[in-house]
Amino acid sequence: MIRVTVFNEFVHERTEERVRNVYPEGIHMALKGFLESDEISVKTATLLDEECGLTEEVLNDTDVIIWWGHMAHEKVPDEIAERVQKAVLNGMGAIFLHSAHFSKPFRLLMGTPCSLTWREDGDFERVWAVNPAHPIAQGIDRFIYLPSEETYGEPFMVPEPDETVFIGGYEGGEVFRSGLCYRRGFGKIFYFQPGHETNPTFFVPDIQRVIKNAVYWANPIYRGDAYNCPHVKKP
Amino acid sequence: MIRVTVFNEFVHERTEERVRNVYPEGIHMALKGFLESDEISVKTATLLDEECGLTEEVLNDTDVIIWWGHMAHEKVPDEIAERVQKAVLNGMGAIFLHSAHFSKPFRLLMGTPCSLTWREDGDFERVWAVNPAHPIAQGIDRFIYLPSEETYGEPFMVPEPDETVFIGGYEGGEVFRSGLCYRRGFGKIFYFQPGHETNPTFFVPDIQRVIKNAVYWANPIYRGDAYNCPHVKKP
Amino acid sequence: MIRVTVFNEFVHERTEERVRNVYPEGIHMALKGFLESDEISVKTATLLDEECGLTEEVLNDTDVIIWWGHMAHEKVPDEIAERVQKAVLNGMGAIFLHSAHFSKPFRLLMGTPCSLTWREDGDFERVWAVNPAHPIAQGIDRFIYLPSEETYGEPFMVPEPDETVFIGGYEGGEVFRSGLCYRRGFGKIFYFQPGHETNPTFFVPDIQRVIKNAVYWANPIYRGDAYNCPHVKKP
Amino acid sequence: MIRVTVFNEFVHERTEERVRNVYPEGIHMALKGFLESDEISVKTATLLDEECGLTEEVLNDTDVIIWWGHMAHEKVPDEIAERVQKAVLNGMGAIFLHSAHFSKPFRLLMGTPCSLTWREDGDFERVWAVNPAHPIAQGIDRFIYLPSEETYGEPFMVPEPDETVFIGGYEGGEVFRSGLCYRRGFGKIFYFQPGHETNPTFFVPDIQRVIKNAVYWANPIYRGDAYNCPHVKKP
Numbered sequence: 001m002i003r004v005t006v007f008n009e010f011v012h013e014r015t016e017e018r019v020r021n022v023y024p025e026g027i028h029m030a031l032k033g034f035l036e037s038d039e040i041s042v043k044t045a046t047l048l049d050e051e052c053g054l055t056e057e058v059l060n061d062t063d064v065i066i067w068w069g070h071m072a073h074e075k076v077p078d079e080i081a082e083r084v085q086k087a088v089l090n091g092m093g094a095i096f097l098h099s100a101h102f103s104k105p106f107r108l109l110m111g112t113p114c115s116l117t118w119r120e121d122g123d124f125e126r127v128w129a130v131n132p133a134h135p136i137a138q139g140i141d142r143f144i145y146l147p148s149e150e151t152y153g154e155p156f157m158v159p160e161p162d163e164t165v166f167i168g169g170y171e172g173g174e175v176f177r178s179g180l181c182y183r184r185g186f187g188k189i190f191y192f193q194p195g196h197e198t199n200p201t202f203f204v205p206d207i208q209r210v211i212k213n214a215v216y217w218a219n220p221i222y223r224g225d226a227y228n229c230p231h232v233k234k235p
Numbered sequence: 236m237i238r239v240t241v242f243n244e245f246v247h248e249r250t251e252e253r254v255r256n257v258y259p260e261g262i263h264m265a266l267k268g269f270l271e272s273d274e275i276s277v278k279t280a281t282l283l284d285e286e287c288g289l290t291e292e293v294l295n296d297t298d299v300i301i302w303w304g305h306m307a308h309e310k311v312p313d314e315i316a317e318r319v320q321k322a323v324l325n326g327m328g329a330i331f332l333h334s335a336h337f338s339k340p341f342r343l344l345m346g347t348p349c350s351l352t353w354r355e356d357g358d359f360e361r362v363w364a365v366n367p368a369h370p371i372a373q374g375i376d377r378f379i380y381l382p383s384e385e386t387y388g389e390p391f392m393v394p395e396p397d398e399t400v401f402i403g404g405y406e407g408g409e410v411f412r413s414g415l416c417y418r419r420g421f422g423k424i425f426y427f428q429p430g431h432e433t434n435p436t437f438f439v440p441d442i443q444r445v446i447k448n449a450v451y452w453a454n455p456i457y458r459g460d461a462y463n464c465p466h467v468k469k470p
Numbered sequence: 471m472i473r474v475t476v477f478n479e480f481v482h483e484r485t486e487e488r489v490r491n492v493y494p495e496g497i498h499m500a501l502k503g504f505l506e507s508d509e510i511s512v513k514t515a516t517l518l519d520e521e522c523g524l525t526e527e528v529l530n531d532t533d534v535i536i537w538w539g540h541m542a543h544e545k546v547p548d549e550i551a552e553r554v555q556k557a558v559l560n561g562m563g564a565i566f567l568h569s570a571h572f573s574k575p576f577r578l579l580m581g582t583p584c585s586l587t588w589r590e591d592g593d594f595e596r597v598w599a600v601n602p603a604h605p606i607a608q609g610i611d612r613f614i615y616l617p618s619e620e621t622y623g624e625p626f627m628v629p630e631p632d633e634t635v636f637i638g639g640y641e642g643g644e645v646f647r648s649g650l651c652y653r654r655g656f657g658k659i660f661y662f663q664p665g666h667e668t669n670p671t672f673f674v675p676d677i678q679r680v681i682k683n684a685v686y687w688a689n690p691i692y693r694g695d696a697y698n699c700p701h702v703k704k705p
Numbered sequence: 706m707i708r709v710t711v712f713n714e715f716v717h718e719r720t721e722e723r724v725r726n727v728y729p730e731g732i733h734m735a736l737k738g739f740l741e742s743d744e745i746s747v748k749t750a751t752l753l754d755e756e757c758g759l760t761e762e763v764l765n766d767t768d769v770i771i772w773w774g775h776m777a778h779e780k781v782p783d784e785i786a787e788r789v790q791k792a793v794l795n796g797m798g799a800i801f802l803h804s805a806h807f808s809k810p811f812r813l814l815m816g817t818p819c820s821l822t823w824r825e826d827g828d829f830e831r832v833w834a835v836n837p838a839h840p841i842a843q844g845i846d847r848f849i850y851l852p853s854e855e856t857y858g859e860p861f862m863v864p865e866p867d868e869t870v871f872i873g874g875y876e877g878g879e880v881f882r883s884g885l886c887y888r889r890g891f892g893k894i895f896y897f898q899p900g901h902e903t904n905p906t907f908f909v910p911d912i913q914r915v916i917k918n919a920v921y922w923a924n925p926i927y928r929g930d931a932y933n934c935p936h937v938k939k940p
Contacts, residue, residue, distance in 0.1 A: 089818055089862070091603065102934070111816035112890050113794055115934035117377075123939075126408035126705065130389040133561065133656035133692040142352075143408075143705070151939075153377075154365040154402060157794070157890055157931050160867055162632070163395060163653075167402060167410045172939045173361035173378075175404040183633075185817050185862055186603035222603040226862050229807070229820035234828075234856075234877045235596065235613070324583055324627070326838065337699070346581035347655050348559055350699035358704075361940065368796065368891035368927040378940070386704075392559070392655055392696050395632055397867070398888075407704045418868075420582050420627055421838035457838040461627050464572070464585035469593075469621075469642045470831065470848070587847075596878035600859040612822075613878075624835040630868065637859065637872060637880045643831035643848075645874040 002040045002219045005062040006031045007054060009069040009076075010046035012197045019197045027068050027195075027202065034208040040215060047072055052080050059083060064093035064218045066211070067100045070197065074104075081105045089185030089226040093218025095211065098195035101156070106191070109184050110158050116176070117153035120196075123171035125149040127178055127194060134165045136179065136190065136213045144206040150196035152176040158191070166210075168193055179210070181217075185226035190214040237275045237454045240297040241266045242289060244304040244311075245281035247432045254432045262303050262430075262437065269443040275450060282307055287315050294318060299328035299453045301446070302335045305432065316340045324420030324461040328453025330446065333430035336391070341426070344419050345393050351411070352388035355431075358406035360384040362413055362429060369400045371414065371425065371448045379441040385431035387411040393426070401445075403428055414445070416452075420461035425449040472510045472689045475532040476501045477524060479539040479546075480516035482667045489667045497538050497665075497672065504678040510685060517542060522550050529553060534563035534688045536681070537570045540667065544574075551575045559655030559696040563688025565681065568665035571626070576661070579654050580628050586646070587623035590666075593641035595619040597648055597664060604635045606649065606660065606683045614676040620666035622646040628661070636680075638663055649680070651687075655696035660684040707745045707924045710767040711736045712759065714774040714781075715751035717902045724902045732773050732900075732907065739913040745920060752777060757785050764788060769798035769923045771916070772805045775902065786810045794890030794931040798923025800916065803900035806861070811896070814889050815863050821881070822858035825901075828876035830854040832883055832899060839870045841884065841895065841918045849911040855901035857881040863896070871915075873898055884915070886922075890931035895919040 008028035012019040023030050028044040036042045043062075045053025059065075065084065069076070081104030088094045088109060096106045101114045127144040129137040153174040159182070166179025178193035192210060194201045201207055243263035247254040258265050263279040271277045278297075280288025294300075300319065304311070316339030323329045323344060331341045336349045362379040364372040388409040394417070401414030413428035427445060429436045436442055478498035482489040493500050498514040506512045513532075515523025529535075535554065539546070551574030558564045558579060566576045571584045597614040599607040623644040629652070636649025648663035662680060664671045671677055713733035717724040728735050733749040741747045748767075750758025764770075770789065774781070786809030793799045793814060801811045806819045832849040834842040858879040864887070871884025883898035897915060899906045906912055 085816075109816045111790070111814045113932040113934075115932055117935050117937045119937050119939060121939050124408065126410075128389045128410050130391070130410075130412070131653075132390055132694065133653070133690070135691060138691060145705075153937065154363045155367055156365070159864060159887070159889060160398065162865060164399075167389060167412070169404045169408040169410040171408065173359065173404040173406065174940070175361075175363050175365075175402045175410045177365070177402070182864070183601075183603070184864060220603070221605060221608060224602065227818040227820055229818075230822050232822045232824050232858065234824060234826050235615075235879070320581070344581045346555070346579045348697040348699075350697055352700050352702045354702050354704060356704050366888075367929065368888070368925070370926060373926060380940075388702065394629060394652070394654060397630055409705070417629070418836075418838070419629060455838070456840060456843060459837065462583040462585055464583075465587050467587045467589050467623065469589060469591050470644070470850075594878065596880075598859045598880050600861070600880075600882070602860055624833045624872065625837055626835070633865065634869075634882075637882070639874045639878040639880040641878065643829065643874040643876065645831075645833050645835075645872045645880045647835070647872070 002215060003061055003063045004035055004040055004042045004066060004215055005045055005058060006042060006066045007045045007052065009072045010048060011072045012070065022198060022200050027197065030202045031066060035212060035215065047075050052076055054080050054084060056083065059087040059092065062092055063220060064095065064215050066095045066097065067103055067105065068097045068195065069103045070099035073102055076104050081108055085109055088187035088189065091186040091220040091223030093187060093220055094189045095214050095218060096191045098193060101191065109189060112159060113157040115157045119151045121151065122148045123151050125168050125170050127166050127168045129165065130167050131163060131165045134163060135217045136165050136210060138213055139209050140206055146194060146201060146204065148199050149194055149201060152193055186222055186224055187220065188218045190218055237450060238296055238298045239270055239275055239277045239301060239450055240280055240293060241277060241301045242280045242287065244307040245283060246307045247305065257433060257435050262432065265437045266301060270447060270450065282310050287311055289315050289319060291318065294322040294327065297327055298455060299330065299450050301330045301332065302338055302340065303332045303430065304338045305334035308338050311339050316343055320344055323422035323424065326421040326455040326458030328422060328455055329424045330449050330453060331426045333428060336426065344424060347394060348392045350392045354386045356386065357383045358386050360403050360405050362401050362403045365402050366398060366400045369398060370452045371400050371445060373448055374444050375441055381429060381436060381439065383434050384429055384436060387428055421457055421459055422455065423453045425453055472685060473531055473533045474505060474510055474512045474536060474685055475515055475528060476512060476536045477515045477522065479542040480518060481542045482540065492668060492670050497667065500672045501536060505682060505685065517545050522546055524550050524554060526553065529557040529562065532562055533690060534565065534685050536565045536567065537573055537575065538567045538665065539573045540569035543572055546574050551578055555579055558657035558659065561656040561690040561693030563657060563690055564659045565684050565688060566661045568663060571661065579659060582629060583627040585627045589621045591621065592618045593621050595638050595640050597636050597638045599635065600637050601633060601635045604633060605687045606635050606680060608683055609679050610676055616664060616671060616674065618669050619664055619671060622663055656692055656694055657690065658688045660688055707920060708766055708768045709740055709745055709747045709771060709920055710750055710763060711747060711771045712750045712757065714777040715753060716777045717775065727903060727905050732902065735907045736771060740917060740920065752780050757781055759785050759789060761788065764792040764797065767797055768925060769800065769920050771800045771802065772808055772810065773802045773900065774808045775804035778808050781809050786813055790814055793892035793894065796891040796925040796928030798892060798925055799894045800919050800923060801896045803898060806896065814894060817864060818862045820862045824856045826856065827853045828856050830873050830875050832871050832873045835872050836868060836870045839868060840922045841870050841915060843918055844914050845911055851899060851906060851909065853904050854899055854906060857898055891927055891929055892925065893923045895923055
């Protein structure tokens, strides 16, 4: 059983009707809805929970964390962001969705600003599988068509990825590296760009498949103390 | 002085009027035209020359080779393709343009099929600088706009690049990793996608600037025998 | 069931007594010996077989190929080396052991000379796990100690690897990137340096574990035609 | 003129006689000593200076920062470490020496623990040039011999480097990726392992050459605001 914790800041859905119409129970519940299975158990956490729902105990019991945030990145205390960073470096998998590019844990793990360009004009997006043999691309055809998504554009200020799985192309000719893999410490990280709060993107079967694939991919086979810097003996 | 050799198969321009109209003297002469300067000297070579104009002597006197080919890749003898590969591995820089993704030397250096998808519908392309601090992107704004280019699409069957400098986006939503850097042996390799024979792409100032930047970037600071596999003494 | 084919040139063991004493049935049989299990089936192929034992049919029925060669790389016809390269690019996994750094299929897949420095002075080697969370390093402690191995030294003329799993250190202070991962086309490739013909390296349990781990890692989840370069329609 | 700022915590040299004997004026002055030239100007900064000598003004006037620290990493305020991180991401080059693997700015830029194993037994080290064509390796033979250095061992908890230039090997058989290049944001970063405070490593001509090469390599050709995340118009 892979133990997933979905963190969603859960602000838009409570404060904006057009978002609530798309995700009436919150984005976290939409993610939980399609992820839960015989092999995957899902807990959720939001800003409304004590310690953002991300206590040491919760992280110790988490194999893969999924993160969605947008308006309230700064509401996550530094201490909790660093706790998530540490858990990832010690082996926990992590999937950052859409505007989570600007979340504190992702920026800590990347070491870079993670900035980009953006506009909201209802462009279509095609998310192209540039690495069809990658575990996260399994079951996806040449591209995923999204009739309307927020347009993200390059340059995306992240480190050169270990593997590029998807690149998105938009109506206006913009491009964005939209599916990126990183190994950091003992943990695996996947960034995936689709998932704007006003679009029903997380109900698209191929998007669900990618996120599910990423959960399996990020599920740790090894955990350890990546911070240990031991004085050793001559072998 | 950087000594550049431009290889162009020089078939389209002699056999198709619509290509000759764009490049009356051949693509190689168009490239030579904007590259030659106080710091760069340019020789050209084509399939019409003995040994494709790429004798050992020519390669020994070349710092950076630029390659354009499309219809006649197979007309380049294996021996000459391997000679170019060897020169690159021993330090010569190499720039492969557009349909040269399928040239023999590029495929030998990559070790992969270098296949892609393609269509010719006159789409615009925007070539985005995803790595603005890279030497090859200097002087380029957010993107280069090409009103009409052949559409190349992913997956591009090349190794994960050492550095991705440009990604192209097309009217139809296709994307293509259009500016890729590789170090192989002692040599540096740049692949650049724009440059279809029926479009005046090589007359676009920003395209010229990218190719010129790439010449400076690929110019070797070190040459050696990358094939040497010596029996050594215990140090 | 993972279908493994072990190719061994099988020359040393037939011509040199000191090698036959270590591997009386050949290196291929030693590899087969520890690999075969309920989950892995193993066939062997040598230079003595028709077409090196690597017909199209054999490769079509192979999930992961393991390659050992040293004295007789040139005895493998180009056509067969290219057949192996093609199978890997279309998805078959490949593990190249020790002196197979100079085998034709490995050099074709890398695109580089794959040269190195070497000496045989009976130095000990420590093979360090630099990426303990990698699937291929599972079950391995900080290092594998080999009391005597051929010393391989840098520079190793291969492309910058996608992932470095092991680095070896020798008595004389030499270092060698001894466990390297590459993805090429749809296939996964692992190079592993230990395994000199006069040392009983393939009987060391940790070495066996690494090779077994690599078989699971390289086992394809996707196969396709990486050479297909289709003319597509505007989407 | 390349404007270098050398930061040295400057604690060991003031408190330990055996260190003062090696670096009587401090490690920063030793670095300044061999770096200054017609093309390179050097300022120094230490913990004794106001704001560690790293005010906004100083960083604005710095092309490449060099960092040495060991005992007093925590004495550098978070705010100043983040200021250095930001300057690098916006284009300033950075060279981290030896125990600066644990400095705050390096850890912020890597996003990982940057831990390793270590021992001090006076082992010799050979620093091997694994990438002889790299600008930072120019003028270096196969290896740099250091009769005595602190032994650093793998795993080194950093991201997979963009380029590996040097790998060190020690008497005990340990290995360490000792010369690593990273591009982060618009800045270039080089980590170089030699330089223990009780060894006269920074007086070794080849070590001086590597650091000088790295200054030229890291000198920015582009600066910008890597944190800018603009709302753009449809192009």
